[in-house]
Amino acid sequence: MKSLNLGSFLIGLFLHSTLIFSNEVAYKTEVVVEGLDNPWSIAFVSENQWLVTERSGDLRTVKDGILQSDPVAGVPEVLFAGQGGLSEVLLHPKFSENRLVYLSFSESDSVETKLNRLTVVRGRLEGNSLVDIKTIFGSHPLRKTAAHYGARMKFMADGTLLITSGDGFNYREKAQFLDNHFGKIVRVNDDGSIPADNPFLNTPGALPEIWSYGHRNLQGLVIADDGTVFEHEHGPKGGDELNVVEPGKNYGWPAITYGVDYSGAIISPFTDQPGMEQPIQYWVPSIAPSGMTLYRGDMFPMWKGDLFIAALVPGDVRRIELDGEKTINETIMFNEFGRIRDVASAPDGSLILATDGENGKLIRVSAVK
Amino acid sequence: MLRTTVVFLMATLIAMFFVAAQTSLSNLWWLSSVDMPITGSIIISMLLRDLIGMSVAGAFPIIAVVVAGLAIAFFVAHILLKIISIERKIIYALAGGAALFAIVVLMPLAFYNLDLIAGARTLLGKGILITGGMIAGYYFGAKSKKVVANEKS
Numbered sequence: 001m002k003s004l005n006l007g008s009f010l011i012g013l014f015l016h017s018t019l020i021f022s023n024e025v026a027y028k029t030e031v032v033v034e035g036l037d038n039p040w041s042i043a044f045v046s047e048n049q050w051l052v053t054e055r056s057g058d059l060r061t062v063k064d065g066i067l068q069s070d071p072v073a074g075v076p077e078v079l080f081a082g083q084g085g086l087s088e089v090l091l092h093p094k095f096s097e098n099r100l101v102y103l104s105f106s107e108s109d110s111v112e113t114k115l116n117r118l119t120v121v122r123g124r125l126e127g128n129s130l131v132d133i134k135t136i137f138g139s140h141p142l143r144k145t146a147a148h149y150g151a152r153m154k155f156m157a158d159g160t161l162l163i164t165s166g167d168g169f170n171y172r173e174k175a176q177f178l179d180n181h182f183g184k185i186v187r188v189n190d191d192g193s194i195p196a197d198n199p200f201l202n203t204p205g206a207l208p209e210i211w212s213y214g215h216r217n218l219q220g221l222v223i224a225d226d227g228t229v230f231e232h233e234h235g236p237k238g239g240d241e242l243n244v245v246e247p248g249k250n251y252g253w254p255a256i257t258y259g260v261d262y263s264g265a266i267i268s269p270f271t272d273q274p275g276m277e278q279p280i281q282y283w284v285p286s287i288a289p290s291g292m293t294l295y296r297g298d299m300f301p302m303w304k305g306d307l308f309i310a311a312l313v314p315g316d317v318r319r320i321e322l323d324g325e326k327t328i329n330e331t332i333m334f335n336e337f338g339r340i341r342d343v344a345s346a347p348d349g350s351l352i353l354a355t356d357g358e359n360g361k362l363i364r365v366s367a368v369k
Numbered sequence: 370m371l372r373t374t375v376v377f378l379m380a381t382l383i384a385m386f387f388v389a390a391q392t393s394l395s396n397l398w399w400l401s402s403v404d405m406p407i408t409g410s411i412i413i414s415m416l417l418r419d420l421i422g423m424s425v426a427g428a429f430p431i432i433a434v435v436v437a438g439l440a441i442a443f444f445v446a447h448i449l450l451k452i453i454s455i456e457r458k459i460i461y462a463l464a465g466g467a468a469l470f471a472i473v474v475l476m477p478l479a480f481y482n483l484d485l486i487a488g489a490r491t492l493l494g495k496g497i498l499i500t501g502g503m504i505a506g507y508y509f510g511a512k513s514k515k516v517v518a519n520e521k522s
Contacts, residue, residue, distance in 0.1 A: 081481055082480075082481035082483075083481075144482045145481055145482045145483055146481035146482070147481055147483055169483050169484075170482070170483065170484050170490055173399050176403055237427070237428050255400060255403055255405055260422065260426075261392075261427070261487055262427060262428040262429065262485060263392070263422075263423050263427045263428075263429070263431055263485060263486055263487065264419075264422035264423045264424070264425070264426035264427030264428075264431070265389070265392045265393070265396070265419045265422055265423050265427075265486075265487055265488075266393070266396065266415050266418055266419055266422065267396060267487070268396070268400055268405070269411055269414070269415060270400075270405055270406075273405065
């Protein structure tokens with residue numbers, strides 16, 4: 001069932017509300033929406049209208065806390081397999097003027113149908129439809145695997161768009177080379193064209209979109225007000241990383257890593273190497289970091305400027321306190337909901353958590369008044 | 370029966386050695402190609418750590434997959450030996466190769482084409498691991514024959 005009526009919504013609200021009082025801050029959690037099919041990302045059109053991606057391929061709308069029954073029309077067909085599907089939804093910085101929405105997803109190639117890629121499109125939201133859809137990025141080369149897409153996006157202050165592109169699992173070594181999109185952050189203009197100041201624009205053999213490299217499966221991306229780019233990525237078995245990313249730099253995967261392969265094999269005996277950047281924090285064992293937000297709201301003054309990272313394993317949210325570009329404290333929160341796929345800052349200052357799975361929920365974390 | 374079990378475990382170790390060594394050496398080869406400082410002690414250390422790590426420390430037990438694969442393949446070979454006339458070393462070698470073929474070629478098809486054994490990501494790597502399975506099977510065919518002969522006597 002993909003929609004909730006008001007009655008069940010209110011009952012659900014009553015049943016699922018929880019008050020938490022810690023010595024630092026009092027908050028309550030309440031289930032706003034349930035019945036989502038693998039929710040992955042949330043964008044806030046306004047305080048009362050949200051867009052939510054379902055990895056199975058639908059873009060859903062939540063209005064006044066009610067999940068609308070009809071998905072947004074016009075969303076391209078996605079490859080829903082493995083870790084793939086409809087991923088990030090992101091609004092253009094001038095959305096109120098141009099109504100542009102950006103979507104990332106995995107899709108099968110139209111010719112070599114057994115192969116697939118990460119694709120980013122933009123379209124204009126008119127009513128409940130996306131129109132004028134244009135592809136602005138397609139990862140190269142094609143892949144046979146349905147894993148490690150990355151697929152997170154954020155706009156920089158200059159209006160350019162950062163897109164994370166994962167290593168495709170089988171193709172990890174390609175993350176060290178600049179002739180492909182595996183294990184990269186790419187930077188494009190809002191129409192998909194290449195910015196004139198990209199770092200590898202004049203490097204022979206390099207793809208001009210590439211902004212940084214040596215990444216694995218990048219699942220969280222945040223840009224602070226001062227322009228600092230925070231990115232986190234899944235390590236293998238251990239070695240999840242939180243990085244501060246700068247253009248042109250090499251983040252080491254898989255030549256250096258704090259993790260080992262799922263098989264138990266050593267991927268690399270090295271954890272550092274000149275010319276390769278170190279994470280500002282890493283996790284062994286893995287927490288399987290997913291979405292990430294930088295809290296800027298007023299509802300929780302104590303949290304302002306902190307990173308919140310959704311963790312799929314064991315299922316919680318990590319609050320990371322920062323001192324500039326250094327992490328100074330980590331607090332485990334919201335560990336009663338299972339796997340958390342995404343965490344987002346709502347316009348009213350509350351946090352919205354998206355739980356993973358076929359009956360995904362949106363959970364609001366708000367202050368107790 | 371005890372000797373058959375010991376021979377089977379030895380065959381498993383032979384196959385696991387190929388799995389671990391191919392994974393170690395392919396990783397080391399690539400690391401060396403991007404100028405990471407690989408030394409002799411690192412090579413020996415990685416070979417040993419991978420043999421142990423891939424047997425007991427993975428997120429999924431590869432050795433259990435290899436044991437299951439070889440056990441099924443050898444059982445089928447045992448049945449076939451009663452039906453067709455073929456040298457037992459050859460049919461067990463083919464069975465061992467088939468087991469590793471299933472593990473490195475067919476198993477990824479069930480997991481969105483993910484090659485969970487890093488050493489099996491290339492065609493050459495798959496070939497080496499299948500060859501390892503054939504050698505393991507040949508060993509089992511050769512040694513278990515003696516067991517059967519002893520049992521009959």
